[in-house]
Amino acid sequence: MNDEFEPDEGGEPEKIDLSGLVGAIQPMADFYRTQNAELMKQLAEAVIPTERIGQAFARQIFESSGLSDRFREAMEPLHERLREQWRDLFASIGSLKDRIYPENLRDAEPKLNELKELLLEEGIPLMWVPGPKVVRALLDALDAIERRRIVGRRWRGIVNDCEAVVRSVDHPGLLEARDFALDCVSALRDGHTNPAQALAANLLDSLMHAHFEKDDRVKRTSNKKGKAKFDLNDYSVREALTFAPVWYAYAEFWVHKGDPIPRMFARHASAHGVSRTQYSRINAVYGLMLAASVMKFFDVELER
Template structure:
């Protein structure tokens, strides 16, 4: 026995007609607010860009960092942490119990770190930055294709060139001036970038001191050795060049 279904078409038409004015009013309100939404979107983007200059976006999600540990990672261990390390990996680094442990974490997490480097290089806006970005990409590609020595040499040279050409008082950031006495979390981007740069420019006199295992601009340039040239140092060199270029770009320092 079939079930008889009443014809509801008239009822549905009546409902549709009754809500049409409400629907049109809502559409009108939304269209009227569209310029306001767009203006707010641009304002929030401007706020985000301004904040990113002082507090790199990869640190926005980091939970309650110990700033003494952060200073140790940047200034003593020479780890570039601005923009190029995902926030969850920063948490892993903060929880690590030694510098060697942190270096192992970086190498284990090299894939997302190199992805972050590429993403940030693609966001650069200043004229002149693309040339250096391409050299950093070449260094990253060399590392990815099992040529870490070539990657390290090129990335260190990029960072050195950027510092000499665009960083005021560049020699001030060498270790001849002593370890930086302050690490200001309120200016985290500058503290992270310049702290790591200082660490990688520690004084080193070839032949008079042991070749360092940590990344060193001077040892990279003057002593080709298994102690200095390594996969992890190549990765850190790519990170250093990328973070320095990002920092300069946000400061509108590159003009040629």
């Protein structure tokens, strides 16, 4: 900013002392900067209520909603329009969940600690599938054992949910994969659970290889013992919630090291540990949910 006005003809420039103005504006700038950080947290908690939320994940929610730009716009003009812009800004919060969550999660209002437990500790997909009633039952369940029983009892409805999501996929690069997912649906309904699980596991792996470069794929599937867990803060909100259970499903498994075959669905164990321990109808449903969720993610995110 120039602190001089042009002089009158024949006169000296009139120098303006701005020190007082700067001193008056600085506290206001500090206030808005503080409010920006607090608002990000409040907006994030409005979508994913929790007592503790990572700052980076809060920022992802805030920015992915498109409200960050509107917030900056509302902060810039310090005049009468400010009040109106604030009103428009907070009116947008009501639709924030619709922009981040798929339809099956919008009414559930899951807390972040609930999401982390189901996605990272139990490997249950929640993005796009299963349907809202099953999501609500899973969130209300007391523990992992009950949640697995819910999947076992409601498998037919979950398969229907997966079919509906898979049929909604229309990206040209996913049509072949969509047909294989529908084959998996048919196999489950016809009682061919073992072929359904094998197909779902390999379809999931094929999707990851087809649509991620090696480094990006490895980052999302490197679930090694003693290593860091999948970090939600490293991804956009939609991507974090989609690929956290994928990371779980890629748990390290080595036959030659004598690793016990896991009972939960695992991609590597489905390929290299074929057994009654790994293969089951429940695990086939888990595999189908993962494939359907990842496929729909690419359907939404890939360029057309």
